[in-house]
Amino acid sequence: MLGEYPIQGSGAAEIAASVERAVGAGELTPGQSLPPMRELAEALGVNPNTVAAAYRTLRERGVIETAGRRGSRVRPRPATTGREDLRVEVPAGVRDLSSGNPDPVLLPPLAPAFAAAAADADRHPVLYGADPVDADLARLARAAFAADGVPEGPLTVTSGSLDAVERVLSVHLRPGDAVAVEDPGWGRTLDLVPALGLRPVPVGVDDDGPRAEDLRRALESGARALLVTDRAQNPTGASVSATRARALRAVLRDHPETLLVEDDHGHGIVDLPLHPLAGVTHHWALVRSVAKAYGPDLRLAVLTGDPVTVDRVRGRQRLGPGWVSLLLQRAVVRLWTDDAVDGAEVAGAYGVRRDLLIDALARRGVAAHGRSGFNVWVPVRDETATVARLLHAGWAVSPGARYRLGTPPGIRVTVSTLTPAEAEPLADAIAAAMGPVPARAYS
Numbered sequence: 001m002l003g004e005y006p007i008q009g010s011g012a013a014e015i016a017a018s019v020e021r022a023v024g025a026g027e028l029t030p031g032q033s034l035p036p037m038r039e040l041a042e043a044l045g046v047n048p049n050t051v052a053a054a055y056r057t058l059r060e061r062g063v064i065e066t067a068g069r070r071g072s073r074v075r076p077r078p079a080t081t082g083r084e085d086l087r088v089e090v091p092a093g094v095r096d097l098s099s100g101n102p103d104p105v106l107l108p109p110l111a112p113a114f115a116a117a118a119a120d121a122d123r124h125p126v127l128y129g130a131d132p133v134d135a136d137l138a139r140l141a142r143a144a145f146a147a148d149g150v151p152e153g154p155l156t157v158t159s160g161s162l163d164a165v166e167r168v169l170s171v172h173l174r175p176g177d178a179v180a181v182e183d184p185g186w187g188r189t190l191d192l193v194p195a196l197g198l199r200p201v202p203v204g205v206d207d208d209g210p211r212a213e214d215l216r217r218a219l220e221s222g223a224r225a226l227l228v229t230d231r232a233q234n235p236t237g238a239s240v241s242a243t244r245a246r247a248l249r250a251v252l253r254d255h256p257e258t259l260l261v262e263d264d265h266g267h268g269i270v271d272l273p274l275h276p277l278a279g280v281t282h283h284w285a286l287v288r289s290v291a292k293a294y295g296p297d298l299r300l301a302v303l304t305g306d307p308v309t310v311d312r313v314r315g316r317q318r319l320g321p322g323w324v325s326l327l328l329q330r331a332v333v334r335l336w337t338d339d340a341v342d343g344a345e346v347a348g349a350y351g352v353r354r355d356l357l358i359d360a361l362a363r364r365g366v367a368a369h370g371r372s373g374f375n376v377w378v379p380v381r382d383e384t385a386t387v388a389r390l391l392h393a394g395w396a397v398s399p400g401a402r403y404r405l406g407t408p409p410g411i412r413v414t415v416s417t418l419t420p421a422e423a424e425p426l427a428d429a430i431a432a433a434m435g436p437v438p439a440r441a442y443s
Contacts, residue, residue, distance in 0.1 A: 007044070012050050019034070031074060033073045097396060097413050106346050110335075117328075120330055121327050126326040136337075140336050142155065144267075150286055153310065155304050156310055157300060157329060158300075168303075185205070186263075190405065202218075208244040226258055234375055259284070267288045269293050269346050271347035284309065354376055364430075390411075
């Protein structure tokens with residue numbers, strides 16, 4: 001022990017592990033300062049370089065941050081206390097609109113596709129050294145990208161969107177680099193960035209996507225990368241419009257060294273066109289997962305990008321998992337070629353459910369947002385109280401703190417399974433839980 005600091009160890013790894021354990025146990029709290037390196041080294045009887053190495057490891061893991069002469073401190077949201085802890089425990093009898101899951105009724109049956117893929121694997125077993133991307137999957141994915149105006153580039157396959165985002169950031173950036181992220185944005189991305197030792201820089205979002213002026217400020221302040229959700233943005237449902245895409249491309253054109261990462265996870269469940277930003281910067285990547293349209297357990301996403309980025313991602317994959325199961329890839333091909341999902345029908349179903357709730361809230365003087373996907377974002381004055389009151393009234397929604405950096409409070413309502421009969425009672429409950437507050441924008 002070092003006075004008030006529960007730090008021990010004689011080597012860099014031991015000291016770093018001691019700090020991480022203390023953060024996880026709550027003995028070191030978010031924002032708490034750590035002792036100066038020389039002071040800690042003297043107390044532990046080690047070389048100051050040993051403590052410096054431990055602090056460097058902690059920064060790279062996103063546990064602490066260093067602010068020049070002010071020293072090091074525990075991050076406000078360290079990776080060891082992820083946003084998943086902010087989820088609502090849903091008691092029995094409470095309607096769960098907090099999960100962020102698609103409607104199981106709109107997901108296709110998987111047995112025929114996997115049976116066909118397994119039969120093909122029996123005839124042609126996949127062995128080490130095989131091409132990591134199924135030829136038919138690549139052909140279909142390239143055609144879909146081309147139809148949506150995505151620049152031509154090589155392809156690879158990852159285990160979902162977040163896997164792709166992590167790999168792209170890792171092969172281009174170094175710990176300490178700043179990344180422009182949507183605020184509000186996907187909670188796991190907001191956890192991932194500091195976990196990689198990177199510094200998130202918030203960019204405000206409205207219904208048309210990231211705000212161009214916020215992006216310009218972020219890049220001018222030193223952000224080296226931008227993460228954008230093209231459609232069905234989580235949690236707001238934003239979709240990058242044609243006008244906003246032009247404005248964002250103009251900003252990126254002035255910063256061509258920016259690493260651009262686009263997530264089009266809403267492909268297959270939205271009926272709004274894609275307006276890609278790719279091609280303006282030297283290094284870019286665009287990823288599409290199949291989770292929302294075909295099922296969250298299908299851990300597969302197709303990634304395209306510039307040759308350097310895709311080659312680096314492939315290289316890192318070869319050193320780790322090697323490839324994403326060709327059996328899974330072939331099952332997805334079968335789902336695509338059999339038209340197992342009617343994208344227009346799915347998008348229409350989710351659109352009706354969003355509109356039911358947004359319109360019902362509007363009639364009660366409550367502003368809500370959701371242009372695409374199956375989530376609705378409702379700005380509120382007191383997030384904790386609103387979530388608690390709704391839970392008491394029989395409705396579970398997700399607290400906005402899971403998705404925010406500096407954006408004002410809000411709640412996310414997953415409407416994927418909302419029925420017409422539920423829209424009015426839910427709107428009543430939200431309005432009552434919020435109290436009489438004026439409508440306002442969320443960005």
